[in-house]
Amino acid sequence: MVLIGDPYQIDNPHLDASSNGLTYLVERFKGQDIFGRVTFSKSERSALAA
Numbered sequence: 001m002v003l004i005g006d007p008y009q010i011d012n013p014h015l016d017a018s019s020n021g022l023t024y025l026v027e028r029f030k031g032q033d034i035f036g037r038v039t040f041s042k043s044e045r046s047a048l049a050a
Contacts, residue, residue, distance in 0.1 A: 007020055
């Protein structure tokens with residue numbers, strides 16, 4: 001299973017970067033034998049999108 005997303009792109013006023021579904025799943029999967037996480041620090045999109 002591969003999950004992708006940006007935890008900072010949220011359109012729900014009741015959620016934020018630390019309380020959305022993607023962040024929740026990352027926290028739940030921590031400690032599992034077969035789990036990995038990759039966080040990109042640079043955007044490959046335009047300066048406006050970044």
